[in-house]
Amino acid sequence: MTETNGRRRVVVTGTGVVTPIGTTVPEFWDSMKQSKCGVSELGGFPLEDLKILIAAQIKNFDHKARLKHFSRDKIIMHADRYSWFAGAAADEAVKQSGLEMPVADPYRTACIIGSGAGGLTTYEEAYRNLFIHNKRATHPLTLLRIIGSSAAAHVGIEYGIKGPTFATCSACSTATHAIGLALEYIRRGVVDVAIAGASESVINYGTMKAWQALHVLSPEGCFPFDKKRNGTVLGEGAGILVIEELEHARKRGANILAEIVGYGSTSDARDMVNPGxxxxxxxxxxxxxxxxxxxxxxxxxxxxxxATAINDENETNAIKQVYGDHARKLAISSTKSMHGHPLGAGGGIEAVACIKAMEENWVPPTIGLTDPDPACDLDYVPNKGREMEVTYTMSNSFAFGGLNAVLVFGPAPAA
Structure with missing residues (x-):
């Protein structure tokens, strides 16, 4: 059966990530199994008067090595860092999917890769050149680098995608909304295949100053659900899925990793910062x-x-409302404790964690959870991952502005 309630079924055939704890899915997953922390001393640009001096940065990422084989889109080598991450993660996902590129049916393929902030590192570099170094012009590709849809365009060009190609932007729910939109496009027959997720690279002086001013960054680390939590830690990276209509994947003999079975999206419509x-x-x-x-x-x-005080408590209460008695039996974790908060890319990276948990019957931990907050009294898989049978998973993304998106993944359908 390839339809449910008149809707086409949608499966995942490829995953790709670039994160501070691994720049491929195998590296990322191995780091989670080791409870590795990607938070480290901030660096790579002038720190000047910054007070927050830690972040989850991706270090030693060689975009030339990862993207040197790109043949249709040569400009990506001169793109913003967030587009490099998107290109590398998409490349990994496409290779795993086994799809032949450029795509055979370009108008039946979508590329929805979002970003909460786009090319902020390019913005800062351009402004420093203009206003501090008194240069008379910026790099000729500055405009293309900063646009929030550039990553989607770069990936779409490389793979010859001529169907819906654009970016989503919904702060920390960006990737989840992108995957949800791609899911609906396939369900409703608009396309058969989609590359979907998000990428983010915003760690620079200006961004750190802006987040400092909001008083939501921790100077010590990311400790979700713990009494000692005192803010989040900025991260960066990309998380990308290749998804397909079930019969399309079966016909080409694809290895199906999981099925996307559910998607929900809401808005709090109450406050820009404090979640409901x-x-x-x-x-x-x-x-x-x-x-x-x-x-x-x-x-x-x-x-x-x-790992902000109100977010973790409110999410705990929301889970209790939805799950009732099962909330205390549910294995829950925040992988941001390891890879930091990559803003718009978070939902894509965390979707990959959910799929891997199902594949290996092992759930990742919440590291640094040594003294749980009594208000966060559920099973947050403290410090070490857990072997257990995993059939269905849920991934939550709740963003500034009260923008909420949730995905549910299930097992690969029987042949």
Whole structure:
């Protein structure tokens, strides 16, 4: 059966990541198994008067080595760092999917790769050159580098994608919204294949100053659900999925990794910074309704888990509202404790963690959780991952502005 309730079924055939704890999926997953922390001393640009001196940065990323084989899109070598991350993650996902490129049916393929901030590192470099170094002009590709849809365009050009190609932008829910939109396009027959996710690279002086001013960054580390949590830690990276209509994947003999069975999206419509409980609860409920699953069917939940005081408590309460008694039996973790908060890319990276958890029947931990907050009293898989049977997973993304998006993944359909 390739349809459910008149909708085409959608499966994942490729995954790709670039993160501070691994710049490929195998490296990323191995680091999680080792409970590795990607947070380190901030560097790579003038720190000047910054007070927050840590971040989860990707170090020693060689874009020339990772993207040297790109043949259709040569300009990506001169693109912004966020586009490099997107290109590398998409390349890994496409290779795993086994799709032949350029795509055979370009108008039946979509490329939806979002970014919460686009080319902010390019912005800062251009402004420093103009206003500090008194240069008379910026790099000729500055405009192309900064645009938030550049990553989607670069990837679309490389793979010959002529269907819907654009970016989503919804702060920390960006990647999840991108995957959700791609899911709906395939379900409704607009396209058969999509490359979807998000990429982010915003760690620079100006961004650190802006986040400092909001008082949501920790000077010590990312400790979700712990009493000692005092803010999040900025990260960077990309998370990309290749998704397909089930029959399309079967016909070409693809190795199916998982099925996307549910998607829910809501807005709090109440506050730009302080999250609510109702919006996240409803997004989870809608995702379960879309998946036609009772809450008890979810084995692992990848929490948004930013390590800010109000976010973690509210997410805990939202999970309790949706899951009832099952909330205390549910394995939950915030992988941001390891890879930091990569803003718009978070949902893509965390979707890959959910798929790998199902594939290997092992759930990643929340590291640094040594003294749980009594208000966060669920099973957050402290410090070490856990072997367990994992059939269905949920991934939460709850963004500034109260923008909520949730995905539910299930097992690969039987042949």
């Amino acid at each position: 409980v109702e919006g996240p609860s409803e997004a989870m409920r809608l995702a379960l309704l879309d998946a036609e699953l009772e809450p008890e069917k979810i084995d692992y939940l990848n929490a948004h888990g930013t």
